[in-house]
Amino acid sequence: MKYITSLILLVFLLLGVINVSASTETKKEFDYSNPEFRATVDMLSMEGHGNDDLSSCSVKQLYYQEVAEMFEKGMSKQEILDYYVENLGVEALQAPPKKGFNLTLWVLPFLLILAVMILIYFLIKKWKKNTPPLLFETAQNGEGIDDDLYQSLIDEERRKFL
Incomplete structure (x- = not known):
């Protein structure tokens, strides 16, 4: 009986270790230095926070995360800019388009x-x-x-x- 109990305890212990190691595995971080990503976020006004420091501005961090998620979903630069212009208007861009x-x-x-x-x-x-x-x-x-x-x-x- 001691042998079966220790075997069951060993199995639970191994399953727990596997579960812990699976949960500590992190998702691959998005590359914020990607030139297309940088060009896209540089064109956004970010509600007036476009020139703030990324490390101290929570609004800019939120925009960076949103744009990174959009790139991970497969959206192009123009699609992302169109999305922000559609939702926030032309004010979402640093410089308005030169038309009209x-x-x-x-x-x-x-x-x-x-x-x-x-x-x-x-x-x-x-x-x-x-x-x-x-x-x-x-x-x-x-x-x-x-x-x-x-x-x-x-x-x-x-x-x-x-």
Whole structure:
């Protein structure tokens, strides 16, 4: 009887060891350094946490886990991005796509800068055209000052230096 009890105890012990070793076997960790994975998560805004540190930001960790699970399910980069855009809108991306109304938002600042530069050019040209001539320019032309007076001023200055 002792022999049967010890045999049963040995079998339970072996089954327990097998069970423990099976439960300690861990699932293979996802490679977060995969270039396609990095490109995908870099395109996501992650609710404003896209630039935070991965080790201290729980929101970014959650996004990384979700994207890793999607890659493990066989989804492509574009399918993952489409999933987030469908659920969260265009705000899910770091940079909005360059089409439709978003294209207008990409081009409009440059067009406004160009329009302001053209406006400033024509305003300066108009102001320059409407300014009265300087007194020195009129004196050189002999307008408004008597020629004799002008000649006498020049002679006095010459005498000072001779």
